[in-house]
Structures are given as C-alpha cells and as structure tokens.
Amino acid sequence: MSASTYAQQHRDRFVEELKTLLRIPSVSTLPQHQDDVRRAAEWLLAHLRDLGMTAELIPLEGGHPIVYAQSLHLAGGPTVLFYGHYDVQPVDPVSEWTSPPFEPTLRGDDLYGRGASDDKGQVFGVIKALESFLRDEGRLPLNVKVLIEGEEEIGSPGISRWIERHARKVACDFAWVSDGQLYAKGLPCLVTGLRGLLYTEVEVRGPSHDLHSGQHGGAAPNPVNAVAAIIAGLKDRRGRVTIPRFYSAVREPSGEEKASWERLPFREEDYLRELGIPVSPGEQGYSILERRWARPTLDAHGIAGGWTGAGSKTVIPAKVVAKVSMRLVPDQRAKTILRAFEKKVSKLASPGVEVEVRELAGGDPVLISPTAAPVQAAMRVVREVWGADPVFVREGGSIPIVAKFDRVLKVPTVLFGFGLPDDNLHAPNEKFHLPNFHKGIETVIRWMERVGTK
Ligand SMILES: [Zn+2]
Known part of the structure; x- marks a missing residue:
C-alpha cells in the first residue's frame, strides 16, 4: 500500500x-x-x-x-x-x-x-x-x-x-x-x-480624583480630551502614522510580488461593499491589499474612563485608559517601534496630564x-x-x-x-x-x- x-x-x-x-x-x-x-x-x-x-x-x-x-x-x-x-x-x-x-x-x-x-x-x-x-x-x-x-x-x-x-x-x-x-x-x-503586532495600553492621569466640570472645567486637565488628542495626533488625515521614523525600516514588496497581487481575484468595490463603507481611508498611493498586507498601521480599540452610561454626568475623570495597537511589517521591529511610540505619545500629551504606556503584546513581522x-x-x-x-x-x-x-x-x-x-x-x-x-x-x-x- x-x-x-x-x-x-x-x-x-x-x-x-x-x-x-x-x-x-x-x-x-x-x-x-x-x-x-x-x-x-x-x-x-x-x-x-x-x-x-x-x-x-x-x-x-x-x-x-x-x-x-x-x-x-x-x-x-x-x-x-x-x-x-x-x-x-x-x-x-x-x-x-x-x-x-x-x-x-x-x-x-x-x-x-x-x-x-x-x-x-x-x-x-x-x-x-x-x-x-x-x-x-x-x-x-x-x-x-x-x-x-x-x-x-x-x-x-x-x-x-x-x-x-x-x-x-x-x-x-x-x-x-x-x-x-x-x-x-x-x-x-x-x-x-x-504582519507583526505591538499592542499597548495608554494610561492618562489628570487630577488626583474625579472632578465636577461645572466647578473645575476650563481650569483642570481632562484625561478624556487628552487621550483623544493623543490618538488623533498619531495618524494624519492621509492615513500616515506620525511617529518619527515609523516607516524607515519598511521594506517595499518587490514589483513581482505586487504584480501577483494584482492578478488575484480581489475587487476593491466588493471589499468596500462587504465592509459597508463608501471609501477606504487608508494610506494614499497604496492598493487595499498593500494596505492590509505590506503597510504598517495603527488602530485604537477602545477608551475606558469617564462617563459612558445612559444620560449625562458632568465628570472630569481622574484617569482614562486607551488600547492602541500597531500592525508592523518587515523589517520593522516591535522593540524599536515601542520606544518611538512612547516618545511620540508623551509629546502629544497636553499640559497637566501624566501619561504611561504599557506594552501588552509585541511580536515581529x-x-x-x-x-x-x-x-x-x-x-x-x-x-x-x-x-x-x-x-x-x-x-x-x-x-x-x-x-x-x-x-x-x-x-x-x-x-x-x-x-x-x-x-x-x-x-x-x-x-x-x-x-x-x-x-x-x-x-x-x-x-x-x-x-x-x-
Ligand atoms: Zn488558529
């Protein structure tokens, strides 16, 4: 047999x-x-x-x-x-x-x-x-x-x-x-x-305890506003990550590899329809497959803190935590990118808040x-x-x-x-x-x- x-x-x-x-x-x-x-x-x-x-x-x-x-x-x-x-x-x-x-x-x-x-x-x-x-x-x-x-x-x-x-x-x-x-x-x-993955938690601390926004709004730092500004500052409107030297180790796929992707039965219209979105907001100058396979990116996954329940509560919270990850491509290294990310995040922090970055997972591409x-x-x-x-x-x-x-x-x-x-x-x-x-x-x-x- x-x-x-x-x-x-x-x-x-x-x-x-x-x-x-x-x-x-x-x-x-x-x-x-x-x-x-x-x-x-x-x-x-x-x-x-x-x-x-x-x-x-x-x-x-x-x-x-x-x-x-x-x-x-x-x-x-x-x-x-x-x-x-x-x-x-x-x-x-x-x-x-x-x-x-x-x-x-x-x-x-x-x-x-x-x-x-x-x-x-x-x-x-x-x-x-x-x-x-x-x-x-x-x-x-x-x-x-x-x-x-x-x-x-x-x-x-x-x-x-x-x-x-x-x-x-x-x-x-x-x-x-x-x-x-x-x-x-x-x-x-x-x-x-x-792709590799660098997953972080960004903690932003403001006042030592929760405050009333009527009494202290305008004078006290607000960690929710601060973390939103940090996340917003990490990517520009053209879909590029703003961390210095973030792209410097990125290796372009060969012309041959890109050409083979173009022959795949993949239609961008179908993809947009499947996701229920009118346009892809990713990096300009790259096809959707390139954006998903050969380009690094950065995504926020959630922000916890302050008031998200029903109705309104006028709180300025003492602390907020956001989950932010980066997908990495060859030859980026999770360790190097983590250091650059930490620097950028502290630069984006507004006056009066303290910021701490914790690495939850890191893997190379x-x-x-x-x-x-x-x-x-x-x-x-x-x-x-x-x-x-x-x-x-x-x-x-x-x-x-x-x-x-x-x-x-x-x-x-x-x-x-x-x-x-x-x-x-x-x-x-x-x-x-x-x-x-x-x-x-x-x-x-x-x-x-x-x-x-x-
Ligand atoms: Zn599996």
Whole structure:
C-alpha cells in the first residue's frame, strides 16, 4: 500500500476521531474550561503515543501545556517541525449556533463545531498524515517534531518564551503550519508574509480624583480630551502614522510580488461593499491589499474612563485608559517601534496630564521566501492535490510563533491552511469542509514524501 491509500481507506474513522477531539471544550481564555484544555492536551498526547511517537506534555507556568512529540530515526536526514494549536475561541453568542458548538454535527459536507477549522481540524489532519506513514510503512519519510500549543487564541505568551529557551529541542530544517484558509474556494494559497503586532495600553492621569466640570472645567486637565488628542495626533488625515521614523525600516514588496497581487481575484468595490463603507481611508498611493498586507498601521480599540452610561454626568475623570495597537511589517521591529511610540505619545500629551504606556503584546513581522525549497515543494504538491496553482499572498494578521521560527530557529515556514474563507472562525457556526480535511491530509503526505528521503 502507500500512505495515501491508507488515508483514503480510513477517512471515516479519521472524521469520527476528529469529532471526539471537537467535543472537548478547550477554550483557553476562560478559567472554567481549564480542565477541558488539559483534557484536550492529554487526549492528543495519548493519540500521538499510540502512533508510536515519543510524546510529552510540557507544562508552562501559569498557562496551558504544550503537546510535544517526535520521531527522529533518520540520522542526518531532514527534520520538519509541525505546529498547530488545540485551544479554541469562546462560543458566545451561543444562541446563534444552529447546533451546539461542542457537539460536532455534519450538514452536507461541512462539519460544524468550535475548533473544527481553527485549528483542531487542520492540526489533526497533519497527525493523520503522520499516522498514514507510521501505520502503513512503519516509518516516516523524514524526522518529525510536533508542537501543539494550548494558548494560541490568547496570544501564545508561554510558547514564545519557551521557544527562546528551548531552541535546541525544536531545532529543525523547516516548519509547517496549517492554521489558515485557501484564498477562495478552489484557489489554494501559500502565505509569504505576516504582519507583526505591538499592542499597548495608554494610561492618562489628570487630577488626583474625579472632578465636577461645572466647578473645575476650563481650569483642570481632562484625561478624556487628552487621550483623544493623543490618538488623533498619531495618524494624519492621509492615513500616515506620525511617529518619527515609523516607516524607515519598511521594506517595499518587490514589483513581482505586487504584480501577483494584482492578478488575484480581489475587487476593491466588493471589499468596500462587504465592509459597508463608501471609501477606504487608508494610506494614499497604496492598493487595499498593500494596505492590509505590506503597510504598517495603527488602530485604537477602545477608551475606558469617564462617563459612558445612559444620560449625562458632568465628570472630569481622574484617569482614562486607551488600547492602541500597531500592525508592523518587515523589517520593522516591535522593540524599536515601542520606544518611538512612547516618545511620540508623551509629546502629544497636553499640559497637566501624566501619561504611561504599557506594552501588552509585541511580536515581529515575518517574510518567507517563496523560493525556499520546502515552499517550492509545497507549491508543486498543492498544485497536484488541489488541481490549481497556489497563489502567494501575505496576511495582515499575526502568528507570533512563525516569527520565532524565523528569528530563533532561523528556518522557513510553509504556511498552508486548508480551511475556507467562510468557515466562521471565532464566530458562531464554525465549520470545516470535510473534502478539504482529506485533501489537506493528502497534501501533507505528498509534501513529506517530496521533502523527505523517498
Ligand atoms: Zn488558529
């Protein structure tokens, strides 16, 4: 037989096992699900051991454990590191789900359930590819390390630090991450860039206690006004961030890359309609895809403080906090930008207030060369399995771990997701298109054969 034939013959069982994993409500952000998160980790651990891999749970202080497995039997052979996550997003509003989020339900070819696509279905697909080799041929075509974390949906705080300290344990030649989508149904894509994220909290303090605006308005500093002025001053009317040297490290995408984006089935009119906006207010001189993928930006997410309840209260609050983040692109560095941001914010502070910036999360952007050998191999295999040439795209969002693979392990990552753009990630009625599950498994099998020793 072959690994592919094995996978074909065990399709139904694979889906049943995935359902078992989906029934575990491993919501990482909610303390009441802590035991469930652990249960999902233990279930995967037992599953990987059952396949004959050496596996362990790696505890993270104050966090959810990493599931780590390996099979290193080819001395001198190449080593791949597979990454995924077993934690899921909360399910609210639960009343909008057609079937219960943790009771996986098949409707047509789609399996509904929280985590079906993000990321349990995809990471389990990788595991089933490994099983197909191990059960059919008794060995894998290359050395394999598997890293499945339980904190991706809360920003991967634990694993990012862990990687820094355990780079040798997870040393590899290249990495593979399946935690994403095709560009469109029938159009697979390989991701060649991710933006970084610098997330901050800006606290503005005025008087030592709340004041009455009738008695003190005009004489006392107002932190709400002050924070609004700070946010307003961080971007100009043309959509440019005003922080000095903010753009100095930004690398322009190549002409070739830009031309390939222009060939994508993306219409700006459709995008504006989908968002329900008349125009895009972003940086002038750049297409919408460039603004979302290759340009850095800055957004405020909320301001807490003062009076926001019903009716009026004439308060000048003592303190206000705003959440402000920046999406970063190569070769910007979160650390450098944080310092420049702090300086700019204190310059924008009006007289009489004190300002403090706290960093809540920071991750660097990453670029992956489309000509790297494992990416090229993926391109060929995706074409064979999906019947279409994959397009090379970037993503506006961040997967912090991929930046670590780039900066700490110094290896390229193949980013191939086999969900669909309408899988309802993080939303009610998340689903996974099962034909994609099986094609995903086949893709991983053929890729391993191609980059391995066979
Ligand atoms: Zn995910």
